[in-house]
Amino acid sequence: MNLSETIRNIRASCDNYVDPNLLAFIIDDDNYMGTNNILEIEGYGIEDSDSYEKRLMKIHESENIFLPVGMMTFMPIINECDIFSSEDINLQLTQDEFDEYADSEEKLFGILIKKYSDDYLIGKTDVCSCSIDSSFEEFKKRDCVFYNKIKEIIDKKIIY
Template sequence: MNLNETIKNIRSTCNNYVDPNLLAFLIDDDGHMGTNNILEIEGYGIGDEDSYEERLLKIHEKENIYLPLGMMTFMPIINECDIFSHEDYSLQLSKEEFEKYADEQEILFGILIKKGSDEYIIGKSDTCNCSIDSKFEKIEKNNDKFYQIIEKIANEKVI
């Protein structure tokens, strides 16, 4: 993965679901969300002239980074999931899939990039509800229609 190009690629189309200057979140090793105000973070060797991508690359050496790829909402009565990303999807889920993935709140989905590496995990976060307990949660890889769409979006955005 080329992290710099991946960040640029995601930022170029993320204004559909998040402010491009508030795209990335720092994630603790236990999965809890940290700040997403990358332009105001100090330290990490960041200079005033550093671009958003350069700042994020410097921070990434010491911190896990979460890059949302879209937002999803679930509609229980009809077992539907609407996905908003660079492309939008409306999925009719089986009852089992709906019970497995559904959330009462809108949630972000994306990739967690482990600090200092190119390794990433597809998952979701409950940051839309602004809870102090917000965290990243891995979505287990499988053959469900829902996961296949999320993985397709990730594959299109990761360079």
């Protein structure tokens, strides 16, 4: 994966679900969310003249980074999932899929890129890191409508 190009690609179309300057979240090794204010972070060898992408690349040498690719909301009773990304999608889920993936609050979905690597996990986070228990949760990989659609959306955003 070309991480710098992937970041640029996601930032170019993320304003439907997140501010492009608040795109990436730092995720600690226990999967708890840290800051997403990349432009105000100091240290990591960051210089004032560094672009967003360059700052994030420097942080990524020491930290796990979550890049949201969209936001999702679930509607109980009708087992529906609305996905907001580069395009808006409405999915009808089986009861089994809904039980597996649904959440009572809006969540961001995307990729957690392990520090200083190209390895990534597909999952979800809270919309903001305001709560002490805000965290990343990996999606269980299954051959089903929901997981396949999320993976398809993510695959379109990753640049190799």
